[in-house]
Amino acid sequence: MNVEAGKLEDVCEINFTDEEAIVLVRKSLSDEPKIHRIAEIFKALSDPTRIRVIEALSIRELCVCDLANLLGMTQSAISHQLRILRQNSILKYRKEGRIVYYSLDDEHVSEILDSVASHVSHR
Amino acid sequence: MNVEAGKLEDVCEINFTDEEAIVLVRKSLSDEPKIHRIAEIFKALSDPTRIRVIEALSIRELCVCDLANLLGMTQSAISHQLRILRQNSILKYRKEGRIVYYSLDDEHVSEILDSVASHVSHR
DNA sequence: ACTAAACATGAACATATGCTCATATATCAA
DNA sequence: TTGATATATGAGCATATGTTCATGTTTAGT
Incomplete structure (x- = not known):
């Protein structure tokens, strides 16, 4: 298919929402570099080991050796x-x-983690 | 190496921080299922396409067709x-x-994204 | 009933990720 | 200087991820 992102062609035959609104939504999106940077930050937080490291370091600073010891890695x-x-x-x-x-x-970062942690909890 | 996580053996020969403190840090870590759940949420947010989707839907609801159109996919x-x-x-x-x-x-979710977005911005 | 439209999903493929192993770098101790 | 310790890093390997392609499912219109 390969529709260009800037053109707003019809992907489906009927356009259900008005084009004006979609154009508005498009304008509100962050630019590509920022989108990728945001995704990168989330990716850095998307591994169990790294979450444990962050949780540990939110209590106190630790050396590499202590972290390895603490997490059994x-x-x-x-x-x-x-x-x-x-x-x-x-x-x-x-x-x-x-x-x-x-x-x-x-x-x-600690706040963001807490925020997601509470999001996870009350479900 | 394969040190068990529960034992607090010496990984390095010398223990630089006191063991008591490390035991305390260990106790403050979330349990494994929660850690994994948190990492999963972050993983769901770790892709540029999905960030765009969320940004778009934070403005207004959209059908699949509109989203495909909007994002050129x-x-x-x-x-x-x-x-x-x-x-x-x-x-x-x-x-x-x-x-x-x-x-x-x-x-x-929108708040968490905004939080990371601002984290990205002022650096 | 039949066709088409909107969406969902399984398989396949290229790329990315996380760990291990080996090794490099830097600092301390004797 | 020599040897040992704390950490960093590149290569390799098994697994995960994101897209495409083909096809399935549901609903609307005739």
């Missing part, structure tokens, strides 16, 4: 996941000698 | 994505003859 696995969270500005870190301490970069 | 592709959002209680729908109108199941 290898240092390598945790380190890979930390990189994803770091790259999405969800975590920050500080080095103290050989030890790297991770913590939440922003309380905002 | 095939009816099949949209339908598959709608199923994922439906199954995660993010969308609801009502039938009117052959037409199926989709809308947000909960304004909560």
Whole structure:
């Protein structure tokens, strides 16, 4: 089919909603880069291991070793996941000698997680 | 390596943070089913197409046909994505003859999206 | 009853994801 | 300097994801 997004051709034969309204909705959509950035953030939060990491770090900062210990995973696995969270500005870190301490970069993230957690709860 | 999650063995040779604190953090983590459910919700929100759908439906309800038209995608592709959002209680729908109108199941979702959108913006 | 329209869904395929394993880098201790 | 520790990262592999294509289901119109 491959309809271009900008043209508003008929996909179905009959247009049930008025075209004006659809044009309005289209204008309200975020631009592509922003849409992708938003999806990326959600993707960074879409893994159980990474949720556990965030929950843990919302209590206190922890080093990689402690996180691996706490979650019963290898240092390598945790380190890979930390990189994803770091790259999405969800975590920050500080080095103290050989030890790297991770913590939440922003309380905002904690709020978003709580928000989804409560969404999950009352259903 | 394969350390068990419940045991708190040493992953690194030295335990830098006190064990008491780690035990406390562990207790504060959500249970496994809830963690997975939370990750699932985030996963449902982790695709650009689905973000566009949600943004559109946050303005007004739309039928599958309109959504396909609006986003320049095939009816099949949209339908598959709608199923994922439906199954995660993010969308609801009502039938009117052959037409199926989709809308947000909960304004909560819209708030979460806005929250992440603003998180993305000021960086 | 028959045809067509609106939507749903299973199979297939290309790509992405998360872990393991091996190894690299950086820092501390002796 | 040498060896050990804490962390990071690339390659590889099994599994998951998003789209297309073909087809099924339901409803409207004639």
